[in-house]
Amino acid sequence: MIAALVKPVLYSYFRSSCSWRVRIALALKGITYDQVPVNLLKDGGQQLAAEFQVVNPMQQVPALKIDGITLSQSLAIIEYLEETRPNPRLLPQDQKKRAQVRMISDHIVSGIQPLQNLAVLQRVGEKKLEWAQHYITNGFQALEQILKNTAGRYCVGDEVSMADLCLVPQVYNAERYKVDLAPYPTITRINKTLLELEAFQVSHPTKQPDTPAELRA
Numbered sequence: 001m002i003a004a005l006v007k008p009v010l011y012s013y014f015r016s017s018c019s020w021r022v023r024i025a026l027a028l029k030g031i032t033y034d035q036v037p038v039n040l041l042k043d044g045g046q047q048l049a050a051e052f053q054v055v056n057p058m059q060q061v062p063a064l065k066i067d068g069i070t071l072s073q074s075l076a077i078i079e080y081l082e083e084t085r086p087n088p089r090l091l092p093q094d095q096k097k098r099a100q101v102r103m104i105s106d107h108i109v110s111g112i113q114p115l116q117n118l119a120v121l122q123r124v125g126e127k128k129l130e131w132a133q134h135y136i137t138n139g140f141q142a143l144e145q146i147l148k149n150t151a152g153r154y155c156v157g158d159e160v161s162m163a164d165l166c167l168v169p170q171v172y173n174a175e176r177y178k179v180d181l182a183p184y185p186t187i188t189r190i191n192k193t194l195l196e197l198e199a200f201q202v203s204h205p206t207k208q209p210d211t212p213a214e215l216r217a
Ligand SMILES: O=C(O)/C=C\C(=O)CC(=O)CC(=O)O
Pocket: 015, 016, 017, 018, 040, 041, 113, 116, 117, 118, 173
């Protein structure tokens, strides 16, 4: 019980899409937390420092200290928040919809983002823009088809779910890597609708404690 009284601590980087997913979950569920910024570019990458390796041996953000444990991997964090702080719900009650939410989340979290993350692009070198565009485009072509069957107002039906927490940061990355979004009207429509919600705005990369002044909104 004592642990629950201690404010959670999020290790985060303002434009890490994986950190943003967790920030949206925390905002939606009304959980107040402290942030420890981990700059992925500064000092050769602060995530690689020995002191952060203790927090997350994978040397990636996000990580969340909560209830006396330290968690990494955004979906594991979001599922823990869901189980311990169930309101508002981020996984639908209906089993088929819940499976669809997990399918779309995994599609982005395993099938797109890891192929265009910083560590991969740093090894790809000068072709990195083309590389990122290729994997985001591939993933979005499939995702557009999937969403045509699952979406209502949001990714799955009309309730905001974990899938939406994955979608918006991935669209942000697509824009960052100059992917043409015109072929994906469903993705674009859902993204725009979600960005009107306060939880998606307060957690946005342009509004974080570690956002550089020139990128602040
Ligand atoms: O360029 C930088 O500022 C460093 C890293 C990131 O933003 C994070 C990523 O590229 C991975 C991702 O979140 O998809």
